Amino acid sequence: MSERIYIFDTTLRDGEQSPGASMNTAEKLRIALQLEKLGVDVLEAGFPAASDGDFEAVSKIAEKLKNTEIAALARTSISDIDRAWEAVKGAAKPRIHTFIATSDIHMKYKLNMNRDEVIQKAVEAVRYARAYTENVEFSAEDGSRSDRDFLCKVFEAVIESGATIVNLPDTVGYAIPSEFGSLVKYVIDHTPNISKAILSVHCHNDLGLATANTIAAISAGARQAEVTINGIGERAGNASLEELVMALHTRPNYLLLSSNIKTEFIYPTSRLVSMITGITVQPNKAVVGANAFLHEAGIHQDGMLKNPMTYEIMKPETIGLGTSRLVLGKHSGRHALRSQLKELGYDLSDDELKIIFSKFKELADKKKNIVDEDLEVLVTEGILRTTDTFRLEYLHVTSG
Template sequence: MSGKQVYIFDTTLRDGEQVPGCKLNTEEKVDLAVRLEEMGVDILEAGFPVSSPGDFQSVTMISRTLKHAVVCGLTRAVQKDIEVAAQALKYAKRSRIHTGIGTSDSHIKGKFNSNREDILKRAVQCVKWARNFTDDVEFYAEDAGRTDNEYLARICEAVVNAGATTLNIPDTTGYCLPHQYGEKIAFLVNNVPNIDKAVISCHCHNDLGLATANAIAGVIGGARQIECTINGLGERAGNTSLEEVVMIINQHKHLGFYTNINPKLLNPMSRLVSDTMRMPVQPNKAIVGSNAFSHSSGIHQDGFLKDATTYEIINPVEVGADESKIVLTARSGRSALAFRLQQLGFTFNRNDIDVIYESFLKTADVKKEVMQEDLYELANAYQLQVSPVN
């Protein structure tokens, strides 16, 4: 496949599970992990093993089960965390330890009551500990979005020298604007001497609704891994949405990137995660929302019925969604009404539709949506009007 691969790091089972009410048991986690691997996820963050016996068990079982994807466990820059993660991951065919520490002045002073030099030493130490167990170590510079770029570059150079193979540059608070985040990644590409020995990863939060835009800006700036979740689940306002970044990369082929994700599994996966985590998907959610391929405005409906590409840049079949829907409301026009009546088996000419449309508008003004049974009533009433029963 031509182009540069962007690795998809799915953290639905770790960061996504941090949403209140979305806690999963081991069986649910393993089932979702298998489906995520089938969909083409490259790296699957299975959990935070030291956080609880349940999470340790889940990471262990996922490690035993997956055949192709890298199984990743999260840790703090704490030796015990790393040792426990290594224990949980020991059965994985391909394992990764994800360790790190906060690097912004806000975290260094407010969270750790420390200083930059001490944090730099701790960053290097945690990577060295992790390298005792695996040669696939990812370092996260928590709150990198608000970290001074020069200091962040120093941290990155030091942890790569210590053995880190992936550098996670999180916009932990969702603060960055897309151009700022993209420039931060580009700065690291141009100013970390050993950057060629590591993959830069984007982990963006959605506090300002910019997670997807920031992740794509990061890739354009030089990152080659995106950390994301199904349906954008995650801490607070959520994470970068997997389905969104995958389809942006698919649609904008001129960018020169590709992923291993099978897009036809995006909607089935979204529904499975929604059902399993008991977290509904908002109807207007991009790619996987119930309204993502629905048309209710008359102007849109008329254009869509003439040529679907006028209002749909993605064929719903491409992402495993149900077929496009023409939803009838008071904003709908005659062409949409005629189309829906034809779907029900009625054949009316233009004059017929003009007459039925007047009755349709009266119904539509009363109801939020004109349903199938309403159309039958309107059509049958018109037929009785023009061909009364003797």
């Protein structure tokens, strides 16, 4: 029987740190609802102390979602933790996620603190957060470049102080899979009270190894994986939810691990995040890229016609990508439009569908076939777009 891996999605926090990926509250809420439908165990909704907008978004998400744990990020300061709790206290399952750096380079140049001071700060933060909730996660920022024994000492101290999840991040994407797996095993073997907490990992993709490092870590004993949709995130991004989940789904006999993700919602969720953030998924992206289920070579096509599993290790339907698609045009009705929008990840209300259907008919009179990108523009302009703060009415340019 396989063991369960908890999926911690940080698309709305770390994912939003991708250059140009800033989202407003309405957009974050729409993604959050889709992530709950997808079945993530924990949703990191944001960093409430960062801005009033982030606080508002975290609060709205906490109030709206009913089944998913909602985490708010906080530094190890009293004001940050107060702000985080204020934002998530309305959640059915709130979590405070506090962090401090533990690597020598960060302690010396960023924190200007010694090891004892860092441990004291971490312990005080966890104890303070525990006064609000029993669900407290602690992260050792830059953990993969920290001294192993010091890392174990920090984890032991925060678990003793009440942390129920301890997170080991590869903050700068420096680790190699075999090395990172070894580090996870070392932490498990040398942290005396580790059995009282869930060990988590958070991997970045600077060397293109985020998903591989995450798999190495959970194979070594970590039981929570922090990931994002489409692998978006700071710099080169994070471990990709869809890659990790489908690796578990496709290789269960080897990994002996599983998740509660409803895989048929992976593709619609990917499209929704891409559309809202404006970050295009590269065509050759694993699992959700446009080319992931396309075959051009003659030998491959021949094999596919005889048996699709000759060149496909997963069925497109498994991730919510249908094999047949409706062709939309001026004769299409509301039902067909709603069906296609749902496949793209947009579950609209009747009033929202009415708005989009009207715009769809206008476009269909001008264009023979309506493609997915057209529908996404209609939804963005008609539903997702917020009221303009400024509008350009006239532009006059003189040169020479």
